[in-house]
Structures are given as structure tokens and as C-alpha cells.
Amino acid sequence: MEHLLARVKTLAAEAAADTVALRQHLHANPELSFKEFKTVAFVGQELEKLGLHPQPLATTGLVVLIEGRNPGRRVVALRADMDALPIQEQNEVPYKSTNAGVMHACGHDVHTSSLLGTARILSQLRDEFEGTVKLIFQPGEELLPGGASLMIQEGVLENPVPASILGQHVFPLLPAGQVGLRSGRYMASTDELYLTVRGKGGHGAMPEQNIDPVLVAAHIIVAAQQIVSRRASPKLPSVLSFGKVIANGATNVIPNEVKLEGTFRTLNEEWRNEAHGHLRKLVEGLAESMGASCELEIRRGYPYLENEPQLTARTRSAAEEYLGAENVVELDQWMAAEDFAYYSQVTNACFYRLGTRAADGRFAASVHTPTFDIDSRALEVGPGLMTWLTLRELAAE
Structure with a gap:
């Protein structure tokens, strides 16, 4: 395996400049969720250059598929997402977004170009492995219901059925050349909350004649925190946050209604469902007790993300072989959400983080910001590492 490891690193180095060019093209031409028409055409053309035959799925x-010797021995799936965010880029770089108000601020251009690089390397190693690699280029990670759910519905995990799936995500907290993993529950489920509190508006100087929905909404915001602090186990991470409150009154006008928007996140599906019931009962009961009414809409989002322990252990071991143990770090749980979680609910999955910060501290801007960018060295590490993880997983018993 040492010879094969050295060859993968050589091929990754040889492909690095092309991988960077692919990423810069994608970065300059971002498209929003489920509108990745030019992106998917570009990706398809690049795959065809490798002699591969991509098939459309989920629009x-x-x-x-990349088949090695004995294609039916084992199947491993690899996933990259392709959509961008509605953000106006502030970086002044030659590959700056050319689409106003749209930017690859979450690194999906990195994921896509990296997986194209992995496809290139694996295509050159067909005689070196047994089994089949299924590459998934996915739309719409950033927008409900999530492209992963649609691709699963359309059979992406069938014909052939993968034994496991791997995915990576950029991580500016780590320098390029390092990766992070966590076994078990890693990322949170996410639900969107939309509340409307209805009262009776009127003059602010005569509150006795009104039913003040602003006051009711304030009580709801405070009281709802007991769902997390007193209903959830202290051992189970949960987050309940309200980020938008609209009370369209004035200094002396009590409005008729108040609208609130928020999010609920956790790492357990049973508790998630239970919490929905507790929250609905609390907000409706509290509003009624104060003479108002409340409507709560819960838009169910992505499930929590589970990294299968045995697969994650194998992935960690292979990453240490490729990068050195000192460059593989343990991650904390993260209460953000990712639709890769859908894959983790139906098959063995491992979602790891790819370092993208420069050693001198540059490229440290967080994802989902207008100044996010990466150290291009990550585009040599990413494809080579994913190739090696795939080869080791294909060889697993």
C-alpha cells in the first residue's frame, strides 16, 4: 500500500493546478440552489473528458460511476454539493463572482472541484482497486428540502447500493493540510419557526383597552427557553433562538399582531419531535392566558448528522496514513446543519472537515461571509485525501 499511497500523492500534486482552475471557474460563476444549470453542465463536461458517463438526477x-476491477465487490459513494449563497462577494480576486448577489461563500466550489480532482485520480487508478466508486454531484444543499433528500428519493443510493458514503466540508478554523473528524452525532437537525401573535391594537396610552401582542411575544420569547433549559436533558445539546421580531406599531401605537421567526436545533430525532409538541403547547397556552392567540408553523428541516463509528474510525486511520496523525484533529459537535445528514440517516456515512486557512493566518474568514476564500493548497490535499480514503474503504472487509 505504500507504493499506492505515494502514487496517489503524486497524482494529486500533478492535478493540483487543474483543480485550482476548476475551482476558480466555479467560484466566478456561482448559481443558487436548484438553479445550478450552467454548473452541472460544466461538471458533466469535465467528467466526460475523463471518459466517464454522468447521469442526471434531481434536475x-x-x-x-468509476469501476475498478471486480466492480461488484464493494461500492463507496462520494458526495459534493454545488450551489452557492445569496451573498455579494467582497473579495477582490481575479476569480471574483461575476453574478451579482451570488457567491460561493460556503465552499461548495471547493467541494465540487475537489471531487472532480478525485474523479481524475481514481480514473487513473482503475487497475489498482477492486469495486465501484459512485460520485454524487448534488444540488440545493442550502435550501429546503435539500438536494440530498431529492436525490435519495430518486434512487441515488440504489443500483448499485453503496456500503458507505463520504463527504467533506471546508473548515477555515483549520490550516490547509489538516482535517477534522468526529464519530457519532456531529451536526444538528434544523427546524424553522414562524409565529404570529394576534391581539388587539390601539393607542399606547390606553393599554387597558387593548390586548398587547408585543407583551405576549416578549413573554413567549423568554418562556420558550424553558423547552431547552428544563425539558431537554442537560446531556443533549439543543438550541432555540428567535432572530426576527416584527411589531409594526409606533411609539404610541400597539399593533394588532407580532411576527416572530426562529430556529430549533438538536441532536436527537425523538427529542426533536417531542420538543415540537412542547413548544406548540407553550406558545398557544401562554398567548391564550393573556387574552391573545398564537399560530405556530414549524417547517421541518434537515435531520441531525450521524457519523457511523466504525466507518469514521477507518476514515481517521486512513487520514492519518495520508496526512500524518498530527494533522488529523478531533472536532467538537456543531449545531449548524447540513443536508448530508439525510445520507447518514439511511446508510453508513462519514462527514469530515477540510482545513482551508493559510499557515500565516490568511483565509480565516468564516463560511457564509462575503470575504470567505481558501488557501489553494487545500485543493491538492482534498482530492488526494478523498482518493486515499476511498481506496482504503473499498479494501475494507
Whole structure:
């Protein structure tokens, strides 16, 4: 395996400049969720250059197989997401977004170009492995219901059925050359909360004649925190946050209604469902007790993300072989959400983080910000590492 490891690193180095060019093209031409029409056409053309035959799925998604010797021995799936965010880029770089108000601020251009690089390396190693690699280029990670759910519905995990799936995500807290993993529950489920509190508006100087929905909403915001602090186990991470409150009154006008928007996140599906019931009962009961009414809409989002322990242990071991143990770090749980979680609910999955910060501290801007960018060295590490993880997983018993 040492010879094969050295060859993968050589091929990754040889492909690095092309991988960077692919990423810069994608970065300059971002498209929003489920509108990745030019992106998917570009990706398809690049795969065809490798002699591969991509198949469309979920409108703007692609799936393609790379078969080695004895293709039926084992199947491993690899996933990259392709959509961008509605953000106006502030970086002044030659590959700056050319689409106003749209930017690859979450690194999906990195994920896509990295997986194209992995496809290139694996295509050159067909005689070196047994089994089949299924590459999934997925749309719409940033927008409900999530492209992963649609691709699963359309059979991306069938014909052939993968034994496991790997995914990576950029991580500016780590320098390029390092990766992070966590076994078990890693990322949170996410639900969107939309509340309307209705009262009776009127003059602010005569509150006795009104039913003040602003006051009711204030009580709801405070009281709802007991769902997390007193209903949830202290051992189970949960987050309940309200980020938007609209009370369209004035200094002396009590409005008729108040609208609130928030999020609920946790790491357990049973508790998630239970919490929905507790929250609905609390907000409706509290509003009624104060003479108002309340409507709560819960838009169910992505499930929590589970990294299967045995697969994650194998992935960690392979990453240490490729990068050195000192460059593989343990991650904390993260209460953000990712639709890769859908894959983790139906098959063995491992979602790891790819370092993208420069050693001198540059490229430290967080994802989902207008100044996010990466150290291009990550585009040599990413494809080579994913190739090696795949080869080790294909060889697993």
C-alpha cells in the first residue's frame, strides 16, 4: 500500500493546478440552489473528458460511476454539493463572482472541484482497486428540502447500493493540510419557526383597552427557553433562538399582531419531535392566558448528522496514513446543519472537515461571509485525501 499511497500523492500534486482552475471557474460563476444549470453542465463536461458517463438526477444533480476491477465487490459513494449563497462577494480576486448577489461563500466550489480532482485520480487508478466508486454531484444543499433528500428519493443510493458514503466540508478554523473528524452525532437537525401573535391594537396610552401582542411575544420569547433549559436533558445539546421580531406599531401605537421567526436545533430525532409538541403547547397556552392567540408553523428541516463509528474510525486511520496523525484533529459537535445528514440517516456515512486557512493566518474568514476564500493548497490535499480514503474503504472487509 505504500507504493499506492505515494502514487496517489503524486497524482494529486500533478492535478493540483487543474483543480485550482476548476475551482476558480466555479467560484466566478456561482448559481443558487436548484438553479445550478450552467454548473452541472460544466461538471458533466469535465467528467466526460475523463471518459466517464454522468447521469442526471434531481434536475440539477449528477451521478457517475468509476469501476475498478471486480466492480461488484464493494461500492463507496462520494458526495459534493454545488450551489452557492445569496451573498455579494467582497473579495477582490481575479476569480471574483461575476453574478451579482451570488457567491460561493460556503465552499461548495471547493467541494465540487475537489471531487472532480478525485474523479481524475481514481480514473487513473482503475487497475489498482477492486469495486465501484459512485460520485454524487448534488444540488440545493442550502435550501429546503435539500438536494440530498431529492436525490435519495430518486434512487441515488440504489443500483448499485453503496456500503458507505463520504463527504467533506471546508473548515477555515483549520490550516490547509489538516482535517477534522468526529464519530457519532456531529451536526444538528434544523427546524424553522414562524409565529404570529394576534391581539388587539390601539393607542399606547390606553393599554387597558387593548390586548398587547408585543407583551405576549416578549413573554413567549423568554418562556420558550424553558423547552431547552428544563425539558431537554442537560446531556443533549439543543438550541432555540428567535432572530426576527416584527411589531409594526409606533411609539404610541400597539399593533394588532407580532411576527416572530426562529430556529430549533438538536441532536436527537425523538427529542426533536417531542420538543415540537412542547413548544406548540407553550406558545398557544401562554398567548391564550393573556387574552391573545398564537399560530405556530414549524417547517421541518434537515435531520441531525450521524457519523457511523466504525466507518469514521477507518476514515481517521486512513487520514492519518495520508496526512500524518498530527494533522488529523478531533472536532467538537456543531449545531449548524447540513443536508448530508439525510445520507447518514439511511446508510453508513462519514462527514469530515477540510482545513482551508493559510499557515500565516490568511483565509480565516468564516463560511457564509462575503470575504470567505481558501488557501489553494487545500485543493491538492482534498482530492488526494478523498482518493486515499476511498481506496482504503473499498479494501475494507
